[in-house]
Amino acid sequence: MNTAYIRSIGYYIPQGRLTNREVLERLKEANKHHLGKEDLELLVYGSGRKFEFLGIESRSVCAQEDGDNTVTMAVKAARNALDAARLEPGELDCVILCGVSNPFREPTFALVLARQLGMKTGDFFDINDTCNGFLKSMDVAARYMATGMYKNVLIAAGENPYELAPGLGIDYKVPDLAGADTRFGALLAGCGAAAVVLSAEGDGRKIVHYREKRETLNWDASVLTVPGIALPGDTPLPLDCGFRTDARLISSQVIKDIPAFAADTVAAWNMSLDDFNLFIMHQLGNNVTFATLDRLKLDHAKAPVNTFREYGNMASANIPVNLALAEKRGKVSRGDSVLLLSSACGLSYALMHIEW
Amino acid sequence: MILDVNVYIFEYSKHDKEFTLHAPPSFDRFKHMIADHFGFETDRLEHATSFLDDLGIDSLSLINFVVKLELKYGIKIDMDSVWDLRSVGEAYKIFRKKIEVAGG
Numbered sequence: 009m010n011t012a013y014i015r016s017i018g019y020y021i022p023q024g025r026l027t028n029r030e031v032l033e034r035l036k037e038a039n040k041h042h043l044g045k046e047d048l049e050l051l052v053y054g055s056g057r058k059f060e061f062l063g064i065e066s067r068s069v070c071a072q073e074d075g076d077n078t079v080t081m082a083v084k085a086a087r088n089a090l091d092a093a094r095l096e097p098g099e100l101d102c103v104i105l106c107g108v109s110n111p112f113r114e115p116t117f118a119l120v121l122a123r124q125l126g127m128k129t130g131d132f133f134d135i136n137d138t139c140n141g142f143l144k145s146m147d148v149a150a151r152y153m154a155t156g157m158y159k160n161v162l163i164a165a166g167e168n169p170y171e172l173a174p175g176l177g178i179d180y181k182v183p184d185l186a187g188a189d190t191r192f193g194a195l196l197a198g199c200g201a202a203a204v205v206l207s208a209e210g211d212g213r214k215i216v217h218y219r220e221k222r223e224t225l226n227w228d229a230s231v232l233t234v235p236g237i238a239l240p241g242d243t244p245l246p247l248d249c250g251f252r253t254d255a256r257l258i259s260s261q262v263i264k265d266i267p268a269f270a271a272d273t274v275a276a277w278n279m280s281l282d283d284f285n286l287f288i289m290h291q292l293g294n295n296v297t298f299a300t301l302d303r304l305k306l307d308h309a310k311a312p313v314n315t316f317r318e319y320g321n322m323a324s325a326n327i328p329v330n331l332a333l334a335e336k337r338g339k340v341s342r343g344d345s346v347l348l349l350s351s352a353c354g355l356s357y358a359l360m361h362i363e364w
Numbered sequence: 365m366i367l368d369v370n371v372y373i374f375e376y377s378k379h380d381k382e383f384t385l386h387a388p389p390s391f392d393r394f395k396h397m398i399a400d401h402f403g404f405e406t407d408r409l410e411h412a413t414s415f416l417d418d419l420g421i422d423s424l425s426l427i428n429f430v431v432k433l434e435l436k437y438g439i440k441i442d443m444d445s446v447w448d449l450r451s452v453g454e455a456y457k458i459f460r461k462k463i464e465v466a467g468g
Binding site for chain 2: 049050053058061255256257263299
């Protein structure tokens with residue numbers, strides 16, 4: 009790994025909150041005509057109990073009166089990061105954007121963001137690496153810096169799945185009780201954006217190591233695509249909905265796979281997990297985070313920032329938002345070793361070591 | 365060893381608007397309930413059988429089963445204790461205790 013430094017972090021969380029009660033009401037309303045009374049009761053009661061289990065109380069959503077959307081959130085987070093870095097947009101060599109709910113196929117979201125920031129030329133591109141997009145983007149940017157090609161790169165993660173959902177046929181309707189679990193993940197989605205300025209030179213917050221692992225066996229554990237797209241295999245998506253996820257498989261695999269991956273990785277870095285002062289994990293649920301820490305034999309206090317309860321799953325924005333909050337709340341000090349743990353559908357895992 | 369004692373609770377059916385007397389299931393009956401729900405043979409299920417490591421049953425799947433039990437028996441399992449449902453035996457112990465308290 010070649011050296012790159014986090015010069016600043018910015019983030020933006022919209023003011024709106026969608027509570028469990030509101031989600032359950034929408035779920036009941038959307039399914040009351042085609043599900044039997046008993047199945048509807050099981051769906052609504054069971055979903056509520058799963059929320060309690062996962063520790064979610066609300067999701068951050070864009071409030072209409074604030075005029076927030078996917079683009080404006082990314083712009084606000086990017087401007088916050090640039091202000092903190094005391095950089096003008098024109099001093100950036102490159103803008104990279106990641107986001108599971110990226111609304112753009114053409115042009116790139118990064119180019120749209122650059123335009124909104126007032127940039128006229130530069131290298132602007134998106135990285136689609138699902139929930140691992142932020143760490144992957146950091147790795148790519150650091151590699152550019154290692155070649156001497158770029159000095160300052162802005163990486164932004166913006167997530168607003170609610171803006172994308174109607175076009176993909178994603179709503180609160182489930183096909184039947186058995187199929188409800190394949191849509192459950194959508195009930196946890198939250199909105200938010202974060203951005204970092206990465207620089208080739210800096211003082212602290214140095215990216216020291218990065219490692220990732222990818223497997224193809226469960227490639228279809230979570231699929232988000234345009235409805236009607238032909239997929240390989242014998243488990244096609246329903247034509248009216250472009251989303252299906254096996255949250256059960258993903259959470260159990262993450263809990264099983266991350267400990268060995270983390271242990272092997274830090275050993276390869278000639279370190280031990282005890283060397284790390286702060287753990288920031290992709291948020292799939294408080295209990296998933298804590299179960300993973302238990303398997304790593306780590307104190308829960310080492311992961312003191314958990315936004316899942318209030319913001320829900322902000323996908324690729326989870327890690328940078330939590331990192332920004334850790335700094336803001338004084339949970340990390342200069343010289344600390346910070347381990348960022350990312351898990352994503354694929355399945356893929358990534359670890360990044362930052363020396364603060 | 366877990367002894368079967370005669371503790372009964374009433375199950376309230378929202379559909380029939382009636383109470384039905386329920387005895388907590390024996391461990392053998394509990395194994396059958398798990399087997400029926402998840403589609404396993406009961407001979408795979410022992411006290412020490414791990415849901416995750418031996419059966420590949422994750423916590424969210426387990427909650428679907430817990431929810432069915434809650435609705436059937438009119439009880440409510442503390443969600444924090446779901447993490448303690450690591451094995452079939454531990455699950456039975458927690459479930460039975462809950463029914464005994466409810467029948468108490």
